[in-house]
Amino acid sequence: MMTSSKMPAANGKICVAPSILSADLWRLGEEVNTVAQAGADWLHVDVMDGHFVPNLSFGPAVVSSLNGKTDLPLDVHLMVEEPMLFVDAFARAGADLLTVHIEAKDEIVNTLKYIKSLGVKAGVSIKPQTDPTRIIPLLDLVDLVLVMSVNPGFGGQAFLPESETQIKQVRQFITRSGRNIWLEADGGINPKTAPLAVQAGADALVAGSAIFKAADPVLALKQIRQAAPDI
Ligand code: DX5
Ligand code: ZN
Numbered sequence: 001m002m003t004s005s006k007m008p009a010a011n012g013k014i015c016v017a018p019s020i021l022s023a024d025l026w027r028l029g030e031e032v033n034t035v036a037q038a039g040a041d042w043l044h045v046d047v048m049d050g051h052f053v054p055n056l057s058f059g060p061a062v063v064s065s066l067n068g069k070t071d072l073p074l075d076v077h078l079m080v081e082e083p084m085l086f087v088d089a090f091a092r093a094g095a096d097l098l099t100v101h102i103e104a105k106d107e108i109v110n111t112l113k114y115i116k117s118l119g120v121k122a123g124v125s126i127k128p129q130t131d132p133t134r135i136i137p138l139l140d141l142v143d144l145v146l147v148m149s150v151n152p153g154f155g156g157q158a159f160l161p162e163s164e165t166q167i168k169q170v171r172q173f174i175t176r177s178g179r180n181i182w183l184e185a186d187g188g189i190n191p192k193t194a195p196l197a198v199q200a201g202a203d204a205l206v207a208g209s210a211i212f213k214a215a216d217p218v219l220a221l222k223q224i225r226q227a228a229p230d231i
Pocket of ligand 1: 206
């Protein structure tokens with residue numbers, strides 16, 4: 001099975017990826033259309049298995065229901081202990097990018113190679129306490145590195161200031177690799193913290209509660225983008 005990803009390679013543009021974890025699920029379609037019209041670049045879908053993180057969220061059926069209904073690339077973040085159990089199902093459901101955690105149980109190189117073999121873009125994510133140098137040997141295999149700027153599992157947490165150091169280090173490793181790799185910051189991103197993440201080197205910003213819990217999600221998305229102009 002080969003799919004083709006709608007997500008472009010990193011290109012110096014700042015991308016904003018609203019996370020539907022904080023959307024009103026009763027009105028998911030409307031919420032997605034609202035952020036798409038407001039200029040969102042990707043849609044971030046958080047997948048949780050109750051083991052890797054102490055929470056449950058969305059499965060392949062949700063990705064499948066979005067696929068074909070929105071033009072936004074589907075940025076799927078697997079916070080699961082055994083990603084290999086689910087990669088096929090999410091690729092089939094229409095994920096454009098599958099990001100897996102380096103701290104998960106499955107062997108990371110094989111997992112990333114398998115994702116790529118399906119024609120899906122591959123990302124690797126690190127939690128706040130993880131040594132960023134661990135991603136260096138993986139840079140030939142990935143299209144994106146996701147730095148968690150909160151402890152994974154829940155929306156609505158505060159941006160951890162120490163994640164700026166992690167983002168800076170990862171940016172250096174990406175620059176040295178010479179490859180076009182996105183650097184995505186995820187957690188606690190709002191108009192105040194977006195510039196911190198971008199100045200540290202992020203070029204993709206996930207924002208859940210700051211967009212979907214705002215009184216005016218369109219304005220909130222614009223404020224995040226204005227706070228983080230293209231580099
Ligand atoms: C947290 C998830 C995030 C979450 C971000 O474990 O990975 O993507 O949706 O939510 P906010 O933007 O509210 O911190
Ligand atoms: Zn996420």
